[in-house]
Amino acid sequence: MHNDLESILIAKEAIAAKVAELGQQISADYEGEELLAICVLKGAIIFTADLLRQLTVDVSLDSISISSYGHSTRSSGVVRFLKDLDESVEGRHLLVIEDIIDTGLTLKYLTENLWSRKPKSLKICTLLDKPSRRQVDLKPDYVGFNIPDRFVVGYGLDYAERYRQLPDVGILRPEVYGE
Ligand code: 5GP
Numbered sequence: 539m540h541n542d543l544e545s546i547l548i549a550k551e552a553i554a555a556k557v558a559e560l561g562q563q564i565s566a567d568y569e570g571e572e573l574l575a576i577c578v579l580k581g582a583i584i585f586t587a588d589l590l591r592q593l594t595v596d597v598s599l600d601s602i603s604i605s606s607y608g609h610s611t612r613s614s615g616v617v618r619f620l621k622d623l624d625e626s627v628e629g630r631h632l633l634v635i636e637d638i639i640d641t642g643l644t645l646k647y648l649t650e651n652l653w654s655r656k657p658k659s660l661k662i663c664t665l666l667d668k669p670s671r672r673q674v675d676l677k678p679d680y681v682g683f684n685i686p687d688r689f690v691v692g693y694g695l696d697y698a699e700r701y702r703q704l705p706d707v708g709i710l711r712p713e714v715y716g717e
Contacts, residue, residue, distance in 0.1 A: 539706075539708065540701070540704055540708065542701070542710060542711055542714045543691075543692075543704075543708035543709060543710060543711065544708070544709045544710065544711045544712075545708060545709050546706045546707070546708045546709075547685060547688070547690055547706075547707050547708055547709050548683055548685075548693075548706060548707040549706050550693075550705040550706050553588075553665075553682070553693060553706070553707065554588070556665075556682045556683065557585070557588045557589055557592055557665075557682070558592050560589060560592070560663065560680055560682060561589055561591075561592020561593055561594075562592070563680065564589075564593060564595075564633065564663065564680060565592070565593050565594040565595050568595045568631065568633075569595060570595075571595060571596075571631050572595070572596045572597070572598070572630070572631065573593070573595055573596065573597045573598070573631050573632075573633055574597070574598050574599075574600060574625065574627060574630045574631065574632050574633070574657075575589075575590060575593075575597050575598070575599050575600070575633050575635055576600050576601065576602055576623065576627075576632055576633065576634045576635065576652075577599065577600070577601040577602075577635050578601075578602060578603070578604070578634060578635060578636045578637070578644075578645075578648070579601050579602065579603040579620075579621065580603070580694070580696070580702070581636070581637035581638065581694050581695050581696065581702075582635045582636050582637045582665070582694060583694050583702075584693050584694035584702070585635060585637055585665045585682075585693065585694055586599070586635045589635060589663070598625070600623045600624055600625050601621070601623070601624075602621060602622060602623050602648065603619075603620035603621035604617055604618060604619050604620060604644060604647065604648055605617070605618045605620055605644075617643065617644055617647045617648075626655070627652060627655050627656075627657045628655060628656045628657065629656065629657070629658050630657050630658055631657070631658050631659045632652060632657045632659065632660040632661070633661050633662075633663055634648065634649065634652070634660065634661070634662045634663070635663050635664075636662065636663070636664040636665075636678075637664070637665055637666065637693075637694050637695050638664060638665065638666040638667070638668065638690070638695060639662075639664045639666070639667050639668065639672075639676065639678060640668050640671045641671055641672060641673040641674070642672045642673060642674045642675075642676035643673060643674060645662060645676055645678075646674045646675075646676050649662065649676070661679040661680070662676075662678040662679050662680070663678065663679065663680035663681075664678045664680070664681055664682065665682040665683065665693070666681075666682060666683055666684075666685050666690065666695075666707065667681045667682075667683070667684050667685070668684075668685055668686070668687055669684055670686070670687055671687055685707075688709045689709070689710050689712075689715065690707050690708060690709055690710065691704065691707075691708060691710050692704030692705065692706050692707045692708050693705065693706065693707050695707065697710055697714065697715060
């Protein structure tokens, strides 16, 4: 385990099993359809890469980048648009793939923006969810794990761009971010 972690919350084996389960569920739900997967950069990169390989339906991949955090561990409520999609989403089935939902502010903003572009459908898949922290009405369609209100890193999730490469999801020691 990395020294900056207090503990491992979700081990890589449990993540792999859950990703396979989500892949089966999504493949069944979209059978016969074409899907446009939208990876929310950068945190969802690793989850997206693993999830896509579990899908049996036709899928295209695009990515978008919006940020509400900077280098803090709490949402500022200010959402910045950093990179837009490459493709048109009109008339398509969208699956937004996110690493974690906390207050919900980021995805609320993003999904409202995407709905305005007239997709055929839009669903949200998140690896992690902190439902106790929600500030807006936002319900993901596919959730890997509900987790407590602790700051986690690993499997794509960072603190100040570090720890994304860790294979497990772990709780970051509060002293690392100065609390
Ligand atoms: P929200 O807008 O839902 O409050 O925040 C969503 C974003 O906050 C996520 O995409 C992620 O970047 C960041 N975030 C929220 N909680 C955590 C956490 O525990 N660990 C990390 N690394 N990022 C988090």
